[in-house]
Amino acid sequence: MKKFKIIFQPSGRRGEIEEGKTVLDAAQALGVDIEALCGGKKVCGKCKVRIEEGYFEKDNIESGMEHLSPITEDEKKHIKPEDGPGIRLACTAEIHGDLKVFVPERSRAGKQVVRKAAKELSIKLDPAVKKYNVELSQPSLHDMTTGDMERVLRFLEEDYGLKGLSFDYTALRELQDALRKEEWKITVSVWMDREIIKIEPGYVEPSYGLAVDIGTTTVVGYLCDMNTGRVINTESMMNPQVPYGEDVMSRITYAMTNPDGLRKMQDAIIEGLNEIIERVSADLRTNGKNGSL
Numbered sequence: 001m002k003k004f005k006i007i008f009q010p011s012g013r014r015g016e017i018e019e020g021k022t023v024l025d026a027a028q029a030l031g032v033d034i035e036a037l038c039g040g041k042k043v044c045g046k047c048k049v050r051i052e053e054g055y056f057e058k059d060n061i062e063s064g065m066e067h068l069s070p071i072t073e074d075e076k077k078h079i080k081p082e083d084g085p086g087i088r089l090a091c092t093a094e095i096h097g098d099l100k101v102f103v104p105e106r107s108r109a110g111k112q113v114v115r116k117a118a119k120e121l122s123i124k125l126d127p128a129v130k131k132y133n134v135e136l137s138q139p140s141l142h143d144m145t146t147g148d149m150e151r152v153l154r155f156l157e158e159d160y161g162l163k164g165l166s167f168d169y170t171a172l173r174e175l176q177d178a179l180r181k182e183e184w185k186i187t188v189s190v191w192m193d194r195e196i197i198k199i200e201p202g203y204v205e206p207s208y209g210l211a212v213d214i215g216t217t218t219v220v221g222y223l224c225d226m227n228t229g230r231v232i233n234t235e236s237m238m239n240p241q242v243p244y245g246e247d248v249m250s251r252i253t254y255a256m257t258n259p260d261g262l263r264k265m266q267d268a269i270i271e272g273l274n275e276i277i278e279r280v281s282a283d284l285r286t287n288g289k290n291g292s293l
């Protein structure tokens, strides 16, 4: 019986598996945890894995979707466009060639908890984006020729000493409605004391920032309260670039030897960061706290 090379990421477990076995069989044989709630009956859709495409020099393996049995109707029911490319159900896809398989965080049975604690340091809080409360008087007959934008800029200069600010176009579009919504009170977010990037109606106190630590193995997001500097939530994950190489050198090699390797790795980290943002700010959204990130 023919055997093929299978590598699972991010665990790095690998081995030779007989042709015709499913990816789930291979995972179980190699001790890789994949969520299989329905026990491989093709109904739960939890066992999604991503097949990496291309030649991986470090492992000397050519992996691709064509090394699996064709996608079935059962799988099509579970695989959504938002899952991204290369997704198959591990319990259904049969092995017919060498494979590099990435098990996404949500498909891992014993989900890995990766934590990196943020060290508390005493530093002067000076965020790049600051919020300013602005209250204008209602336009009157002798102030009719001054537009909303000029009046806001004048207020920021007189009350906060902010001179020569520019206005981001999308923020400017919000200005007219925001001013009239909360009786001429707005909160203005200013980047580097240079550019107005956001307008919110009324006075909005909460302000959040995200510090990101992209390590070779781990990616961590620290949600910070920008008024106090406190870290209020932390989320982390395995770096989704791990399938392209466990260390920086092998990732550089992957980018140099695969024409779209760099783009794939960039897409992977952006997707990972978006997931971190989603998770780290979930509590704020469920508690209905407003404010801006």
Ligand code: FES
Binding pocket: 035, 036, 037, 038, 039, 040, 041, 042, 043, 044, 045, 046, 047, 089, 090, 091, 092
């Ligand atoms: S294990 Fe349930 S669909 Fe694959």
